[in-house]
Amino acid sequence: MDNHSPIGVLDSGVGGLTVLKVLRALMPHEKFIYLGDTANTPFGVRSEEENRMLVGKMLDFMQAQGVKQVVIACNTLTMLDVNTLQPGRPFHIIGVSHVVALLRKYSKKKKIGIMATPFTINSEVHKKEIHSYEPEIQVFGQACPKLVPLIEARQFDGPEMEEAIREYTEPLKQAGVDIVALSCTHYPLIKNKIEKALGPEVIVLDPAGRTASNAHIQLHKMGMASHSGEGSLTICFTSDLERCKCLAKCLLPDEGCEYKLVKL
Numbered sequence: 001m002d003n004h005s006p007i008g009v010l011d012s013g014v015g016g017l018t019v020l021k022v023l024r025a026l027m028p029h030e031k032f033i034y035l036g037d038t039a040n041t042p043f044g045v046r047s048e049e050e051n052r053m054l055v056g057k058m059l060d061f062m063q064a065q066g067v068k069q070v071v072i073a074c075n076t077l078t079m080l081d082v083n084t085l086q087p088g089r090p091f092h093i094i095g096v097s098h099v100v101a102l103l104r105k106y107s108k109k110k111k112i113g114i115m116a117t118p119f120t121i122n123s124e125v126h127k128k129e130i131h132s133y134e135p136e137i138q139v140f141g142q143a144c145p146k147l148v149p150l151i152e153a154r155q156f157d158g159p160e161m162e163e164a165i166r167e168y169t170e171p172l173k174q175a176g177v178d179i180v181a182l183s184c185t186h187y188p189l190i191k192n193k194i195e196k197a198l199g200p201e202v203i204v205l206d207p208a209g210r211t212a213s214n215a216h217i218q219l220h221k222m223g224m225a226s227h228s229g230e231g232s233l234t235i236c237f238t239s240d241l242e243r244c245k246c247l248a249k250c251l252l253p254d255e256g257c258e259y260k261l262v263k264l
């Protein structure tokens with residue numbers, strides 16, 4: 001393994017592509033291997049035991065590719081605590097940023113909303129971290145179980161999506177939050193719809209930028225960043241390659257990108 005080894009990026013499906021896009025812009029000389037476990041999506045309604053088993057297989061896949069770093073571009077898997085996934089792995093693992101510092105900084109009303117999968121909301125990780133700094137902040141977690149299946153099915157514009165967004169944003173509006181974190185990497189794909197539903201007074205925060213810069217900083221600290229040569233991208237899914245390819249192509253127009261169907 002050396003500076004020119006690839007970086008692995010993983011998620012349950014197409015959501016992690018929203019993080020991959022920022023990673024690529026930030027680190028143009030790196031080779032990226034993306035893995036979306038579409039055969040097992042969604043992760044956000046599974047048990048901890050199932051998610052640990054699934055992420056273990058994905059990390060085995062990345063290990064076989066000789067990666068130098070893995071970015072877990074999935075909040076649900078990040079809730080498992082990346083420190084517990086690290087032992088025995090020759091590469092460094094980093095998860096999605098909880099963006100707690102940004103949420104605290106920008107919430108003037110001290111009322112913060114978190115939109116995420118049921119698994120992430122039930123873990124209460126964001127709430128506990130925010131309260132460890134400022135116990136007086138009110139945190140409203142909103143589980144949004146319908147969103148990932150709709151996004152994976154590319155049902156962006158139907159009445160189901162509209163209804164689901166209304167159902168999940170209404171309680172946050174009622175609570176009077178002034179900032180909402182999109183703590184599921186699928187949700188930035190419908191960020192404009194969520195913003196519209198929440199109204200102009202509410203800031204909608206995508207943790208992708210902070211996550212990508214954390215990954216960049218970590219690589220530099222390890223002396224493993226690549227500063228020369230052409231970057232590349234391989235995108236792997238475990239099922240429905242054609243459907244996923246369409247979504248990936250919209251998000252990451254890149255002629256040089258290679259697509260693969262893989263088995264874990």
Ligand code: DGL
Nearest residue numbers: 015042043044075076185
């Ligand atoms: N995109 C993922 C996340 O950030 C996983 C969603 C799911 O599979 O339920 O949580």
